[in-house]
Amino acid sequence: MTPMRFEAEYGPVWDAFAEQLQQARQGKAVDGALLAVRYRRVCENLALAQSRAYPIHLVARLEAMAQEAHQLIYRRQDYGLGRLGRLLRVELPGAVRAQGRYVLLALLLFALPLAASFLLAWHGPDFALHLLDASQLRRYESMYADGKQALGRMRDADGDWYMFGFYIFNNIGIGFRCFGAGILAGVGSAFVVVYNGLLIGVVAGHLTRVGLGHNFWPFVATHSAFELTGVVLSGAAGLRVGLGWLAPGRMTRLEALRTAALAAVPLVYAAFFLLLVAAAFEAFWSPAAWIAAEVKYGVAALCWVLVPTWLLLLGRGGAHAS
């Protein structure tokens, strides 16, 4: 068959296909089944044209159409609420369990410095001053001082909404950075996790020592369930990526990096979600001085049970649990 006959025979299909693609590009609805049929025919024609060394303008035209249709047909579209629900109920907990070793590592990197610095700062005034200077400590003391309308704030004037925005901007940003820095052999994530562990431990220990624990603990008890888990998970995601290519096993390093990143992303989603919830609690619930400490502790206990339950138990039925 000569190129001219080839074009004369199949040209109408190509034109119709190009028109359909044009409509799709403009955002109009197109008949998917018809598009798929024509797409297959165009791919077939493209393969023939290539193997028969037909003129390049012909091959290029078919290539361009096939490429555009490829992008259109294989685009992910299931961004609905159902998909989100399945992600939260099944996929995220499953992914966290699958990366259990890294989560445990991140947890240790976070909890050990936290416990150590808490005990040291609680024990005596020296240790806190090694990590923070006196003005910073005084600022923390004023945030949790007695007789304030809203706990944990620099000034009472900052509204709940402002703090909500601030916690999202700051805390989730830190979570994302913690993951991103993990590609440097995990050092970046480890640093963020250890540093935050130390800092939180020192502040908690110091405030307890100077007798402001009755303000501090009810404030942090609830949202820490989400926030600390979120920090640990984003650290685990970063470690997964960094250690993934550092110890690639039987893959090339590049392949290992890609696999690791794919495995780590669900952890980032989970951390994102947890930090979002934490920001809401930290902005609207935790600072409310009018809620009795007992109530806050009760809610906190519930949250501390819920989060591990979510991560450890939910979605165990695998594909059926939807």
Next chain:
Amino acid sequence: MAFLLDLLIRLGIDLGLALGLGAWGGLGSGLVLIGIFSVEWLYPIVFELRRGGATPGKRALGLRVVMDTGLPVTPAASFTRNLLRVADFLPLAYAFGIVAMLLNRECKRLGDLAAGTLVVHAAPVVLHDAPPPAAPLAPARALSAREQAAILSWAGRAKRLTPARFDELARLAAAALPPVQADEPRRDAAQRLLGVAQWLMGKRA
């Protein structure tokens, strides 16, 4: 370049948010912070997952993000490549990203390496057109597939090559031309070779 454009757009949105909502007190400034957060982290992800597969800056320059396989970019890949921007930025001014781009053939930064994505030009480069019209001329002998392809792609570049170069290339293929017949109108070698190209395309009279 696309990055600079996006940076400008993002700054513009940030500024607009700050001016528009900043006056509303606590609620407004809270929303501004959420907006800045979204623009900083989610802006590229949201735009890359939409149909165009590109942020406005990339789209303006005809670029788009695809997977290594040519498929549209997946949510996981988009998250990865955009969150790893943090590492590309280190230690300052995207130094790691630039070094990574210089070290691999596809010019990918760390985020692209990890996500398995590729930034490509969306529109194909067109170098060839249909062969220009000419009276068909049967070649002197049966041509192999490679010879046919060579003559056809030469003819396809008629508009884009300088006439001198076009003729020069035509003379290389003179062996494929049949001897001039008595009744044939006078044409130079390039025109006769275009005739052969038309004959190969399937034109007979």
